[in-house]
Amino acid sequence: GDSVTQMEGPVTLSEEAFLTINCTYTATGYPSLFWYVQYPGEGLQLLLKATKADDKGSNKGFEATYRKETTSFHLEKGSVQVSDSAVYFCALSEPDGGSQGNLIFGKGTKLSVKP
C-alpha cells in the first residue's frame, strides 16, 4: 500500500542554519504531496503542497519539490528560526479508489532550533 517515510528526529539546529528533512513515498498512482507542521500544543497546519511532478511548494521560507523520478519531497529552509521549532509531517493523498479522504502521513520529525 501507499506509504511515506521521513527521516527520524529529533533534529537540533542552531538559528540561521540550513534545514533539510527528507521524505520519500510509495504510491500506486499520482499522489499529491504535503508538508504539515504541528507546533507544541496545537493541531496540524498545512505548510505547503505540490500536486504534480516538478511542482515546488513554498511557504514561510520553506520549500519542497515533487520529484517523481526519486519519489521524494524533501523539505528545505535556508535559515531556520527558533520559532520554527515544531514537528513536521510529510503526507500524501491518492485522489482515486479506496484511499479517498485519507491523508497518509509519515511519522513526523521533531525540529528544535537553538538561539
Next chain:
Amino acid sequence: EAGVTQSPTHLIKTRGQQATLRCSPISGHTSVYWYQQALGLGLQFLLWYDEGEERNRGNFPPRFSGRQFPNYSSELNVNALELEDSALYLCASSFRDRWNTEAFFGQGTRLTVV
C-alpha cells in the same frame, strides 16, 4: 472565523468504557475526517464523513464508529476501550471533495485509557 474545534481537550476513561469525542468543522465545510495520533505510530486515518454519510474508513476495528449531524459536526465513539486506544485524536474538515488540498485540523482530544 473559527477554526475546527474539538471537545473535550482531555478525556480520561477506564478500560472497557466508552468514549465520545466531538468535532465542529469550519463553517461551510461539509467533510469531517478523524485521525488517531498514537505515540510512535504517527497519524492514522480513522473515518471520513461527508453530508452525513460515512465515505471511507481506515483499518480500525468496528468499535471505532462515528456519525455526522445535519449541521456537519461529528462525533467519534470508541467502545470497549483498550489501553492502546490512548492517543491524540485529531479532527479535520474541508469543503466536499477538497480533502487532498484544503484539510484544516483541530487541536485534538487527548484520550487516556487507564
